[in-house]
Amino acid sequence: MTRLLGGREATLAAACLVAALVFAAASPVFLTPGNLLTVLRNSTELLLAALGMTLLLAMGAIDVSIGMAMGLAAIVVGQLLMAGIDPALAGIAGPLAGAALGLVAGAVVAFGKIPAIVATLGLLGVYRAGIFLTLGGAWLSGIPTGLTDLVATPVLGVPPAIVLIGLAYLAVFVLLRRTPFGPHLLAVGNSDEKARLSGIAVTRIRLMTFVVAGALAGLAATFYIATYRNVSMTIGATLPLEAIAAAVLGGTSILGGRCTLVGTVLGVILIRLMQNGLLLVGVPSLWQPVVTGAMLLIVLGLEAGAGSEGLRRLVRRPA
Amino acid sequence: MPTPLLEARGLTKRFGALTALSGVDLDVNAGEVLALLGDNGAGKSTFIKVLAGAHAPTEGTLTIGGTPVAFASPQDAANVGIATIFQELALSENLSIAENVFLGREIVRRVAGVPFLRRREMKDVVGRLLDELDAHISDPDAPVGSLSGGQRQAVAICRALYLDARLVIMDEPTAALAVAETRKVLDLTRRLADRGCAVLLISHNIADVFEVSDRMAVFRRGRKVAERRRDATDPEEIVSLITGAHPDVRALDKQQ
Numbered sequence: 001m002t003r004l005l006g007g008r009e010a011t012l013a014a015a016c017l018v019a020a021l022v023f024a025a026a027s028p029v030f031l032t033p034g035n036l037l038t039v040l041r042n043s044t045e046l047l048l049a050a051l052g053m054t055l056l057l058a059m060g061a062i063d064v065s066i067g068m069a070m071g072l073a074a075i076v077v078g079q080l081l082m083a084g085i086d087p088a089l090a091g092i093a094g095p096l097a098g099a100a101l102g103l104v105a106g107a108v109v110a111f112g113k114i115p116a117i118v119a120t121l122g123l124l125g126v127y128r129a130g131i132f133l134t135l136g137g138a139w140l141s142g143i144p145t146g147l148t149d150l151v152a153t154p155v156l157g158v159p160p161a162i163v164l165i166g167l168a169y170l171a172v173f174v175l176l177r178r179t180p181f182g183p184h185l186l187a188v189g190n191s192d193e194k195a196r197l198s199g200i201a202v203t204r205i206r207l208m209t210f211v212v213a214g215a216l217a218g219l220a221a222t223f224y225i226a227t228y229r230n231v232s233m234t235i236g237a238t239l240p241l242e243a244i245a246a247a248v249l250g251g252t253s254i255l256g257g258r259c260t261l262v263g264t265v266l267g268v269i270l271i272r273l274m275q276n277g278l279l280l281v282g283v284p285s286l287w288q289p290v291v292t293g294a295m296l297l298i299v300l301g302l303e304a305g306a307g308s309e310g311l312r313r314l315v316r317r318p319a
Numbered sequence: 320m321p322t323p324l325l326e327a328r329g330l331t332k333r334f335g336a337l338t339a340l341s342g343v344d345l346d347v348n349a350g351e352v353l354a355l356l357g358d359n360g361a362g363k364s365t366f367i368k369v370l371a372g373a374h375a376p377t378e379g380t381l382t383i384g385g386t387p388v389a390f391a392s393p394q395d396a397a398n399v400g401i402a403t404i405f406q407e408l409a410l411s412e413n414l415s416i417a418e419n420v421f422l423g424r425e426i427v428r429r430v431a432g433v434p435f436l437r438r439r440e441m442k443d444v445v446g447r448l449l450d451e452l453d454a455h456i457s458d459p460d461a462p463v464g465s466l467s468g469g470q471r472q473a474v475a476i477c478r479a480l481y482l483d484a485r486l487v488i489m490d491e492p493t494a495a496l497a498v499a500e501t502r503k504v505l506d507l508t509r510r511l512a513d514r515g516c517a518v519l520l521i522s523h524n525i526a527d528v529f530e531v532s533d534r535m536a537v538f539r540r541g542r543k544v545a546e547r548r549r550d551a552t553d554p555e556e557i558v559s560l561i562t563g564a565h566p567d568v569r570a571l572d573k574q575q
Binding site: 174178179180182183184186187189190191194195197198199200257258 | 393394397405409410411412413414418422423424425427433434435436438
């Protein structure tokens with residue numbers, strides 16, 4: 001159990017619980033099944049993007065363009081649906097488009113030898129212009145309900161959306177902990193030079209990680225379209241901040257080499273709980289990025305300054 | 320005498336106008352520890368980098384078990400059974416011992432094309448290797464970052480063993496170690512040779528070298544100036560060979 005839930009994960013789970021108790025006391029709506037379901041549904045896109053971000057951070061990279069990549073993939077899925085394409089095919093186009101965009105980001109980083117933060121910041125600008133140009137200043141709306149029905153209509157009592165998200169998590173877990181890709185990715189995150197000396201194909205690992213993260217962002221786009229059936233001009237604007245915050249809150253190192261998927265899941269839940277709870281007690285939603293950003297900075301500060309053993313145990317990252 | 324495992328003949332390496340290695344002939348036999356000695360800049364590092372495939376020689380030949388070889392990369396050298404344990408070790412501190420030993424060469428079982436790690440099997444192999452080396456590391460799942468310098472050397476040696484290396488090159492393995500740890504690593508070095516490996520050991524520590532090696536080769540200014548069996552020399556002679564105070568070396572220096 002200690003292996004399953006390291007110090008950090010336990011702390012984070014406790015933080016979620018405390019937040020839930022405080023908001024439950026402050027708002028009668030918070031603990032209703034309907035509201036909790038809303039929190040879960042709102043966590044979907046962030047969870048998928050954050051899992052990808054976790055892999056990227058562990059590999060020693062980062063991708064601040066994933067929000068825009070999700071936006072572009074959402075436009076692809078939306079327009080395919082509006083063109084009358086079969087909803088299942090349109091849904092699959094999301095991860096495919098995301099993977100292609102991830103390949104672009106990975107290629108720029110791996111072949112251009114550009115630091116990931118700078119390379120993906122450049123792509124963020126390009127992708128955002130792409131979204132503006134494609135949408136032409138208006139929302140993409142009036143998307144038919146085919147995909148929504150497909151993922152939300154229960155099969156044997158379970159909505160396919162839940163199964164798909166479970167499978168995505170499982171796929172990331174298997175990739176990271178049960179195939180050579182995992183240790184190779186973590187070795188590159190620890191030191192790409194040592195990884196190279198050990199005979200690891202560093203460039204291939206970089207490309208693969210960006211492609212996987214891109215595919216996850218693309219899958220997030222599919223769920224985004226299924227849920228909202230529109231694409232606004234500001235789609236994905238806060239996604240990179242939230243995904244990085246969720247991963248780092250969970251215990252993934254921003255310096256690479258270490259990550260925890262359970263921690264990322266808990267980080268996503270905490271962020272969405274906070275946002276939902278603050279909204280219910282009357283804090284304007286404009287404050288949400290402030291709260292998310294503050295949580296990120298506080299955790300990084302605690303990690304850097306974890307002087308006392310007690311504090312260190314609370315924030316210690318799982319091995 | 321059986322054929323040496325490795326024969327270097329006339330090995331020369333120039334970097335522009337600088338001759339780092341000049342016409343070195345050297346044999347390394349299976350089952351022996353050969354120590355390379357010499358001052359900084361004597362050419363030891365260049366020599367092992369040529370053997371490890373990190374540098375291509377400008378002139379000269381290398382044969383392994385009688386077959387001429389030419390290395391384009393460290394991977395080529397590894398493929399013919401040369402494992403180099405660099406001073407900085409190239410281990411990933413965030414990964415476990417088992418993961419480090421198998422990094423880049425994991426044992427996998429393919430299911431529908433997906434390579435699944437055989438974690439139990441890799442753990443068992445590493446456990447056996449560590450036992451064999453008597454390394455006193457109980458848990459192959461422990462992260463390498465939690466190990467001492469000597470234990471990390473043991474992990475690097477395991478990695479070489481798993482490669483089925485025929486020649487293991489160790490670059491200053493005891494440079495940063497405490498006394499007890501040094502002892503352990505020297506034991507490991509000896510054990511490697513006793514298993515039939517050829518070991519090429521670079522060290523500045525004459526006492527260590529006399530304890531563990533069968534033969535010694537002294538380098539000076541890019542040349543091999545002397546070769547001695549351990550039982551036919553003493554530390555004083557070796558030091559004089561390294562510093563150039565020995566009459567043989569002085570004669571050589573004068574020739575140049």
